[in-house]
Amino acid sequence: MKLTELKNRFSRQIKAGFNQAKISKQRCAVVGVGGLGTIVSEKLAMLGVKELILIDMDMVDKSNLNRQFFYEKDLGRYKVDATKEKLEQFNSNVWITKQPKPVQDVESALKPATIIFDCLDNIETRQWLNKYCVKNKKVLVHGGCSDVIGEIQIYIPGKTSCLECLPYPEDPNENRSCADFDAAICTTNGIVANKQIDMFIDWLHNKIKFNWISYSRNNGMRYRNMKINTGCKICHG
Numbered sequence: 001m002k003l004t005e006l007k008n009r010f011s012r013q014i015k016a017g018f019n020q021a022k023i024s025k026q027r028c029a030v031v032g033v034g035g036l037g038t039i040v041s042e043k044l045a046m047l048g049v050k051e052l053i054l055i056d057m058d059m060v061d062k063s064n065l066n067r068q069f070f071y072e073k074d075l076g077r078y079k080v081d082a083t084k085e086k087l088e089q090f091n092s093n094v095w096i097t098k099q100p101k102p103v104q105d106v107e108s109a110l111k112p113a114t115i116i117f118d119c120l121d122n123i124e125t126r127q128w129l130n131k132y133c134v135k136n137k138k139v140l141v142h143g144g145c146s147d148v149i150g151e152i153q154i155y156i157p158g159k160t161s162c163l164e165c166l167p168y169p170e171d172p173n174e175n176r177s178c179a180d181f182d183a184a185i186c187t188t189n190g191i192v193a194n195k196q197i198d199m200f201i202d203w204l205h206n207k208i209k210f211n212w213i214s215y216s217r218n219n220g221m222r223y224r225n226m227k228i229n230t231g232c233k234i235c236h237g
C-alpha cells in the first residue's frame with residue numbers, strides 16, 4: 001500500500017499515537033477462530049497488520065452464532081474459510097492464510113508469526129501452544145473465557161511469566177478453558193478479545209504495564225503483574 005493511502009486509511013488510529021509502520025509489519029497467527037478468534041482476527045485486519053495466519057479445524061455450528069462472528073450462510077463451512085472470506089472484504093491488503101487443521105499438525109504455519117494469539121477452547125492445546133512459544137521464543141497473547149469470566153495474559157519470552165508459571169487447576173473443567181458444554185455469551189467474548197488486542201497494541205509500543213488481566217462481569221477488571229515462576233517446568237525446566 002502506498003504511504004499516502006496508508007496514512008489516509010489509518011489516520012484516526014495514527015492520531016491516537018499508533019505506530020502504523022510497525023503495525024503494518026506484523027504477521028499474526030490466530031489459533032482458534034471461534035468466540036475470541038473471530039473478533040481478534042477482525043480487529044487485526046482493521047488495524048492493518050501485514051499477515052494473518054488462521055488456524056482452526058472446526059466448522060461453523062448453529063450454537064456458535066450467539067457470539068462468534070459468522071453469518072447463517074456460513075453454517076457447515078470451515079471457520080477459517082468463512083473468516084478469510086469476510087476479512088478480505090474488511091481489508092484486502094492483509095495477506096491471509098488458513099489451516100483447517102489442529103495446530104499441532106501444522107506447526108510450521110506458525111513459523112513466520114511475529115506474534116501468536118491463543119484463542120483456543122481447551123487446555124490441552126493451550127499447553128501445547130504455550131510450550132511452542134517458549135521453545136521458539138514467540139510472543140503469545142492468551143485469552144480465555146467462560147460464561148461471565150475471562151482472563152488475558154501476555155507472554156514475552158525472557159521477560160514475563162508463561163501460561164504455566166501459574167499452575168492450572170487440577171480439574172480442567174474448573175477454570176481457564178471454554179469447552180463446548182460451558183455457558184458462553186457474546187459480551188464476555190467481546191471484552192476478552194478486545195483486551196487481547198489492547199495487549200498487542202501495548203506490546204508493539206513497549207507500553208505493557210501489566211501482563212495479566214482477569215475479567216468478571218460482576219467484579220470488573222483486575223490487573224496484575226504475574227511473576228516468572230523459577231520452578232516452572234515449561235519456561236525454566
Ligand SMILES: [Zn+2]
Binds near residue numbers: 164166229232233
Ligand atoms: Zn513458565
